[in-house]
Amino acid sequence: MITDTAVLPTTSVPAPLPVDRRQGRFRQLAVDTGYALAGFPAGVAAFVVVVTGLAVGTGLLVVWVGVAVLAATLLAARGFATAERAWLPAVLGEAVPRPVYRRAEGRPVRRLITPLRDPQSWLDALHAVLRLPFVILSFTVTVTSWAVALGGLTYGLWDWALPDASRDPGNTDLLELLGFESTAFRRIALYALIGLVFALLLPFVVRAVALLQAGFGRVLLTSRAATQAEIGRLAGGRDAAVAAEAVALRRLERDIHDGPQQRLVRLGMDLARAQRQLDRDPDAARETLGEAAGLARETLEELRALSRGIAPPVLADRGLAAALAALAARSPVPVDLAVDLPTERLAPVTENTAYFVVSEALANVAKHSGATACRVEVTCTGTRLRVVVEDDGSGGAVAAPGHGLAGLADRLQAVDGVLVVDSPRGGPTRLTGDLPCA
Known part of the structure; x- marks a missing residue:
């Protein structure tokens, strides 16, 4: 049982069901078609609203009414951008980050101009203006491809309803324009062949124009969000490092004072x-x-x-494997150690963090688990180092923020790592740390 750690919930992952690729292609075709069809009226509406609002707002700035008009225009552009972001995951096949808009705070005037001070709001407006050619192209290509494919494949059902050249000399079909004699069979065969070709190309053509439109939207609507997420991740890592060091210093101070x-x-x-x-x-x-x-x-x-x-001297002198071996030898609970590391030394911060994870885990196993055996596995695969500490104790780990292993999550987060604890009541307890090798 490993205590004093933030326990992350674990869920059983069901076995993947067999995927019908054809069903996936048809679904993607439906999504891309719906995106193109819905994007056209939305794109035209966004263009009209934003261009009109920007023009009117700029013209009325001399009487301050323009500020309110510009703010309302940017809020409208934000609404259109939010609707576009809702489509992007289904079209691109991946999750897209959502930007954090500036919150309205302060006095009424300051709250009013908040959209004008938000860079993402202006990117939304720029997207509404520049999006129009993309939605026109996507809509036109999609509708044309569907019309030719369906019209050609079903031409035999409605050929009889078209004017006949024998009764109307001014009527000329495609065969006659190409210099061939036109008969019903030839017309049906030709148009069916054209429809079949367009039907085969339809998923790829519609997919291409949908990706073009969605890719443009991703650049303007999510690129800043990705930067915000990265900044947030780095800030979280910094805060985690500060918290981990504070916990370590408090514990060291307590241990020195008590001992x-x-x-x-x-x-x-x-x-x-x-x-x-x-x-x-x-x-x-x-x-x-x-x-x-x-x-x-x-x-x-x-x-x-x-x-x-x-940080034991053996870690600095002989590396992580030797330090872990010495740590396992001193453990009061028998430890089965398995280490698979590259011949070259890892980064010092990686070795120190991995050593600290194992040291803290073994200390808690000895103090709280009641285990009779423990296994430590450290492997470096690709660019990630995986540390697993498992014991046969009674399990039932509980969260105790600010104490013991709770600092491990912060320490791992500080080096772009993660900590997962699986500790059902009755055991066993399995602690897994994952962090970069470099």
């Missing part, structure tokens, strides 16, 4: 007592000095143990 500091205080008292006994009772002074020497050795051993918990 070596108390022993050193007693050592000073023993030496002072020996000094007073030296003249009147040399034998008692000698006994006191012997106790002080033993206390000094215990203090030294405790300081060495604390230093090993921070």
Whole structure:
């Protein structure tokens, strides 16, 4: 049982169902077609609203009414952009980040001009203006492709309804324009062939224009959101590093206060007592000095143990594998250690973090789990280092923010890593850390 950690919920992953590729293609064709058809009226409406609003708002800026008109225009552009973002995941086949807009705060005037101070609002407006050629192209190509494909394949059903050249000499069909004799069979065969070709090309053509339109939308509507997400991730990593170091420093301070500091205080008292006994009772002074020497050795051993918990010399001198072997040898719970690392040394921050994860996990296994065996597995695959600590204890790990292994999640997050704890009641407990090798 590993305690003092933020337990992440685990869910069983069902076995993947067999996927019908044809069904997937038909669904994607339907999505792309709907995107093109819905995008045309939305794109025209967005263009008209935004261009009109910007023109009117700019013209009325001299009387300050234009500020309200521009703000309303940007809010309308935000609405059109939100609708476009809702389509992008289905068309692109991947999740897209959503930007964080500036919140309206302060006095009424400041709240009014908030959209004007938000860069993403102006990108939304730019998208509404520049999007029009893309939606026209996408709509035209999609409708034309569908019309030719369906019209050609069903031409035999309505050929009889068209004017006949024999009755209307001014009517000329495609065969006659090409210089061939026109008959019903030839016309049906030719148009059916054209319809078949367009039907075969339809998924690819519609997909191409849909991706062109969606790709343009992704550039203007989500690129800044991706930057915001990266900044947020880095800020979260920085905060996690600060929190992890604060927890480590508090624990180190507590350990020093409860251990070596108390022993050193007693050592000073023993030496002072020996000094007073030296003249009147040399034998008692000698006994006191012997106790002080033993206390000094215990203090030294405790300081060495604390230093090993921070960064042992063997880690810096011989690498992570040797440090983990020494750590496993000192564990009171038998440890089965499996290490698969490249021949070259990993980055110091990676080795220190992995060592700290294993050290903290083994310490909690010994203190709280009641386990009789533990397995530690450290592997480097590609660019990721995976650390797994599993014990056969009673399980039931609980969250205790700010203590023990709770700092591991912050420490791993600080190096772009993640921590997952699976600890059902009754055991076993499995702690998995994943972090970059470099």
